[in-house]
Structure formats: structure tokens, C-alpha cells
Amino acid sequence: MSIYEGLSADKLAVVLDLGARYTKFGFIGEFAPRCIIPSEIKCPSSGKIRYIYSYTDENDLYSLLVEFVHMLFFKHVLVTPKDRHVVIVESLLCPTLFRDTLAKVLYRHFEVASILFVPSHLVALCTLGVKTALVIDVGYEEVQIIPVYEGVPILKAWQAQPLAAKAIEARLRNNFINAYNNMKNAAGDCGDTDTFAEDVSELPDSVIEDIKVRGCFVTTMERSEMISKSEPVKEPPPLKYRIKGDKLILIPGICRETAFEVLFERDNDTNSIQDLVLKSILECGIDTRKQLAENLFLVGGTVMAPGFKSRFMREVKALLHSPEYCDRLPLNTVKLHNPPAKDNYTCWLGGAIFGATDMLQMRSLSREKYLSLNTVPDWSNLAHNELVISKLPT
Structure with a gap:
């Protein structure tokens, strides 16, 4: 019997933020994850230490995730995953293969009760209590910039480059x-x-x-x-x-x-981090640009480097007043949010806050529903849309 099982009759839901380099794992409603560990595990077939995202195919990924998730539950938080609710903080650009395989591992191997997939760029705003911001996630493999306006991600304006x-x-x-x-x-x-x-x-x-x-x-x-x-x-x-x-x-x-x-050097394609920020703002509607520029939000472990945020703001302001952008983007103010947590687990904290609300019961995908569909519903996949035809009164 696990240590925490006897503390409450209800099983607390867990929050999983599986990054390319580090994984954050803990319980909903808490202010920090129980563990932040490298996203690596000993391969059951070769015996070598491998990163989770270094998989070759679906079967390889499945075996790596089984070992890794087992370690998270039984070594770091000491609870059983059976019949437990799980909140997964994922990127909007997460590969479908990885998403489906992770769900398959949790539902079929560990028999969790339900899974709630939440986008990292969106739930990060839960830590600030705002609905509009330009979220800049500087992780391990790439920087991802997605503007969020009134709680809706503007996907056409997303920017991503391997600058991390x-x-x-x-x-x-x-x-x-x-x-x-x-x-x-x-x-x-x-x-x-x-x-x-x-x-x-x-x-x-x-x-x-x-x-x-x-x-x-x-x-x-x-x-x-x-x-x-x-x-x-x-x-x-x-x-x-x-x-x-x-x-x-x-x-x-x-x-x-x-x-x-x-990160700040400009090449021939102007793919520096400050260029990506302004390009993303330009792709948004003209009535949203001022509000987005005044709500920049940096997340990710890389932004914790000494001097990063001050240098980032200097570069953005200098580029904003350059001849290249001063006419197309006439903005006078650029502001940066200060999150209430460490930058490397801000997205996890947003998932812990969001999972503690009623949305966990309203939007989660139950195990019974998954077994009937045999896949994870995707909002961009029309195969999961159901047409409701109502009869008109005669």
C-alpha cells in the first residue's frame, strides 16, 4: 500500500508535464511539483539510458513510457495509478503519435480513471489570472511562441525555431x-x-x-x-x-x-528570438497587438539564466524601434510578466491549478470512452465530430 493512500478517501489527481529534457510530476492543488527529473529511463531491451523523445517507433516509445511512468508513480510520488485521474500538460505542437501512445500506456497498462489533456501555453496563464498574453516557451529543443487572446490560442501566429x-x-x-x-x-x-x-x-x-x-x-x-x-x-x-x-x-x-x-544573433532569415516575438505579434489582428505586447510571458528553464530577461527586453525594444518594424508595428510599450513560480515549472503549476477546478470532471476523457473509441479525440480530426440532427416541428 502506498504512503499517501491512507491520507484521504479520494484519490488526488496527478499532473504530468513531460518535457524534452526534464519532467515535472506532482499533485493537483499543490504549489510545486513533487519531482523534477530528467526525461530518461533505462531501456528494457538494450539496458542503456535513453531519453523518452529518442524513440524510433511506436513500440519503442511504448516500452520507454511504461518504464518511465512506472518510475514516476512508484518511486517519486508513491501512489498507485489505478483508477486515478491524470492531467497531462502538453504542447500544442506535440506529435500525435506521442500523444496517442502516452494515452495507451496510461489507459491500458496502468488503468487510470481519466486523462485531461491541457495545452501548456494556455494553462500557464492560470498562474497569472489573465486571459491574454504572448507566451514564449524556451525549452530544450526549441522556442515556441503562441499568442493567447481572451483564452483562445491564435494558432496562425505561432512561431517556433530550434533556439533553446x-x-x-x-x-x-x-x-x-x-x-x-x-x-x-x-x-x-x-x-x-x-x-x-x-x-x-x-x-x-x-x-x-x-x-x-x-x-x-x-x-x-x-x-x-x-x-x-x-x-x-x-x-x-x-x-x-x-x-x-x-x-x-x-x-x-x-x-x-x-x-x-x-539566441539573440540574427541570421539571413532573421530567426532570432526577438524577431520571432515581433513576427508573432504581426501575424495577429491589429486590435490585439497592443495588448499582446504589454503581456509578454516567458516560461521554460532556459529563461532562468542570469541576465536573460533583461537582455530579452532590451533586444525586443531595440528591434521594435528599428526601421524594419517601427512603421509596421507602432507600439510604445512592451511589458513582461513575473510569474509566481520558478520559470521551469510554471506550465506545470498552471496544470495543477486548472486540474483543481471542476474542469477535471467536465472535460476529462474517461477510460470507458477511450476503450470504445480506441484513440484520443483530436479537435482537428473531423472523424470525432458528431452531427446532431433535430426534427423540425410539423
Whole structure:
């Protein structure tokens, strides 16, 4: 018998936010998830640690999700999933295969009572108590921007690009390798090579991620322009990072400072994060643009980096007054919301708030309904629409 089963006669519903890199899991009505863990599990067939989103086909995904969901329930929250209600916080761009397979695992393998799928960009606004905002989700693989006006997502204005934590870590690794090779050559000329006992090109992704979180920051807009023009700037102090307990590697200050620049650099297609924000606003109706610009909402673990929000606002305001946008988007004010929770689990908190309302009973898909349909109803799939014909009075 699980620990929490005896506390209440009613089984509390659980909230699952399964991200590309980290998963948030907990109970409805609580202010924080019970656990935030990597979205990885030991593969039952190969025995290797794999990320959930690295599946090859439906059967592979099914086996990974069975092991992962079992770990969530029986290791991290210590409750049984049988006959329990589940709230799943998902992206509007979630693949249908992943959505259907996750539902199949929960309904058929774990026999949950019902599932309520809620869009992450929409329920995130529950934490603010507003109905209109431009939600900017900067996760691991990509940034997703979806405007929400009066509680309705404007899907035609969505923007998405692979400008997120994965791109930052790739930039950090490349810059680190180049700086390391230069230092190694300089040390070799001096006959001192003991400092570079570890080849940084072989560092695992988990170490690069830890270096990004612990040692990197977002520089100011002025320093970024100076670095891009190769002007002399005072470099931040290097960071000594210990690996394997007894080895130290030196992380140059310039690598710490420039890792996040990949998000703000404009290419030929102008796909920087600030461009995506203004492009999304331009795709919306002219009567909604002012309200959306005054309700920017950043979510996702990447935006927790030191200096990210201030740099983001400077970049958006500067681009807004540039000749490219000043005539097409004449806005004077741009404002950013401050959520009541950490940015990395704001969407989960919105799902916990939404699931604590009557909507859980009104909009959930029960196990009986799923077994009769053998699929998850999709609002964009006309096969699930039912035509009701009423007889006219004679």
C-alpha cells in the first residue's frame, strides 16, 4: 500500500508535464511539483539510458513510457495509478503519435480513471489570472511562441525555431573546444600540459549542461555588440570546474559570456528570438497587438539564466524601434510578466491549478470512452465530430 493512500478517501489527481529534457510530476492543488527529473529511463531491451523523445517507433516509445511512468508513480510520488485521474500538460505542437501512445500506456497498462489533456501555453496563464498574453516557451529543443487572446490560442501566429538550451549547449561546447585547443597549444609551448589532463571534446552532455547552468550567463546588449565587432573588452574571470572528483578544467570567461548569444544573433532569415516575438505579434489582428505586447510571458528553464530577461527586453525594444518594424508595428510599450513560480515549472503549476477546478470532471476523457473509441479525440480530426440532427416541428 502506498504512503499517501491512507491520507484521504479520494484519490488526488496527478499532473504530468513531460518535457524534452526534464519532467515535472506532482499533485493537483499543490504549489510545486513533487519531482523534477530528467526525461530518461533505462531501456528494457538494450539496458542503456535513453531519453523518452529518442524513440524510433511506436513500440519503442511504448516500452520507454511504461518504464518511465512506472518510475514516476512508484518511486517519486508513491501512489498507485489505478483508477486515478491524470492531467497531462502538453504542447500544442506535440506529435500525435506521442500523444496517442502516452494515452495507451496510461489507459491500458496502468488503468487510470481519466486523462485531461491541457495545452501548456494556455494553462500557464492560470498562474497569472489573465486571459491574454504572448507566451514564449524556451525549452530544450526549441522556442515556441503562441499568442493567447481572451483564452483562445491564435494558432496562425505561432512561431517556433530550434533556439533553446540544445543550441546553447552546442555553442558552449564548440567555443570551449576552440578555447581549450588554444590554451593547450600555448601550454605546450611552455612545457606545461598537466593542467589539460582531460580532453573537453569527450565531455558528456550532462557535464556541458551543468557548466551552462552553474557558470554561464547572458551578457548585456552593449558588450555583445563590442564582442561581435571584435572590440577589446574586459573578459570575465575564468571558472575552475572539477570533473571526476580529482581533475580540474578551466572554463574561459569569454565562453561563459557568449554561450547564450546564439539566441539573440540574427541570421539571413532573421530567426532570432526577438524577431520571432515581433513576427508573432504581426501575424495577429491589429486590435490585439497592443495588448499582446504589454503581456509578454516567458516560461521554460532556459529563461532562468542570469541576465536573460533583461537582455530579452532590451533586444525586443531595440528591434521594435528599428526601421524594419517601427512603421509596421507602432507600439510604445512592451511589458513582461513575473510569474509566481520558478520559470521551469510554471506550465506545470498552471496544470495543477486548472486540474483543481471542476474542469477535471467536465472535460476529462474517461477510460470507458477511450476503450470504445480506441484513440484520443483530436479537435482537428473531423472523424470525432458528431452531427446532431433535430426534427423540425410539423
